[in-house]
Amino acid sequence: MAMTKxxxxxxxxxxxxxxxxxxxxxxxxxxxxxxxxxxxSIDFLDIVxxxxxxxxxxxxxxxxxxxxxxxxxxxxxxxxxxxxKGLDELKKRMPHTDISKFAADPNVNKxxxxxxxxxxxxxxxxxxx
Amino acid sequence: MRWIWIDKFVEFNSGKNAIAIKxxxxxxxxxxxxxxxFPIMPECLMIEAxxxxxxxxxxxxxGFKEKVILAxxxxxxxxxxxxxxDTIKLYADIASIAPEAASTTGKIMRGDEMIAxxxxxxSHIDQNLAGKQFPKENFVFTDLFGVVLRASGIDAPAFGxxxx
Numbered sequence: 001m002a003m004t005k006x007x008x009x010x011x012x013x014x015x016x017x018x019x020x021x022x023x024x025x026x027x028x029x030x031x032x033x034x035x036x037x038x039x040x041s042i043d044f045l046d047i048v049x050x051x052x053x054x055x056x057x058x059x060x061x062x063x064x065x066x067x068x069x070x071x072x073x074x075x076x077x078x079x080x081x082x083x084x085k086g087l088d089e090l091k092k093r094m095p096h097t098d099i100s101k102f103a104a105d106p107n108v109n110k111x112x113x114x115x116x117x118x119x120x121x122x123x124x125x126x127x128x129x
Numbered sequence: 130m131r132w133i134w135i136d137k138f139v140e141f142n143s144g145k146n147a148i149a150i151k152x153x154x155x156x157x158x159x160x161x162x163x164x165x166x167f168p169i170m171p172e173c174l175m176i177e178a179x180x181x182x183x184x185x186x187x188x189x190x191x192g193f194k195e196k197v198i199l200a201x202x203x204x205x206x207x208x209x210x211x212x213x214x215d216t217i218k219l220y221a222d223i224a225s226i227a228p229e230a231a232s233t234t235g236k237i238m239r240g241d242e243m244i245a246x247x248x249x250x251x252s253h254i255d256q257n258l259a260g261k262q263f264p265k266e267n268f269v270f271t272d273l274f275g276v277v278l279r280a281s282g283i284d285a286p287a288f289g290x291x292x293x
Contacts, residue, residue: 042230046201046232049227053225
């Protein structure tokens with residue numbers, strides 16, 4: 001039986017409470033993993049591991065969190081911003097995420113803001129389909 | 130010099146789990162000061178002992194090719210003191226392992242008594258370079274670890290010696 005988005009959210013909340021040591025009321029759908037919940041790079045791997053277990057799925061890290069790979073590609077970054085080519089690639093890799101706000105000012109330091117609790121929920125929902 | 134906080138492996142199942150023991154003795158000088166008149170094994174060293182148990186388990190799973198670095202203490206809960214004369218058993222299990230990293234869960238027991246729960250994450254740092262360069266030689270797995278493994282009857286390759 002397919003999980004509803006509410007059920008997925010509840011599981012994701014548990015994952016983030018364990019992985020990041022945050023309180024349940026902090027883990028709102030809009031919460032940003034880095035800016036709001038304090039996630040650092042190693043935490044993203046921790047989150048991937050815990051999500052794989054919670055949902056019984058395989059998650060290549062770059063599929064869920066493609067930012068790092070993008071930022072390490074010379075073509076995609078120029079003067080601290082994502083190039084049009086980089087934005088196109090980001091859109092391709094995060095098809096469930098609205099990147100229009102980020103695209104208006106694609107400062108690489110803001111790319112972390114794209115990763116919200118809701119993005120994780122949408123990712124899992126698409127994977128479980 | 131490297132400090133080693135486990136004496137011996139008593140169980141080692143490649144890629145799955147390992148159990149190490151540590152005998153705590155008054156000959157360890159830090160116990161004289163931690164604390165004067167009330168010697169206990171510092172909790173941070175119990176985390177280090179678990180990191181060595183679990184880290185060797187993770188390293189062995191990839192043939193000691195990766196530089197396995199402690200990256201995160203996901204959980205560390207302590208329930209009682211460990212005193213000189215105690216033997217503690219460190220149980221480490223691999224929860225997940227991927228090309229870039231591994232996570233482990235662990236328990237520290239004294240007999241039937243749970244002393245601590247320590248869950249860790251390790252980074253395979255060559256897979257997480259982010260533009261940084263690390264020395265070629267594997268500075269994590271030095272021969273003292275090989276000595277512990279071989280003394281426990283577990284195959285270990287010839288590791289390099291620690292470069293000071």
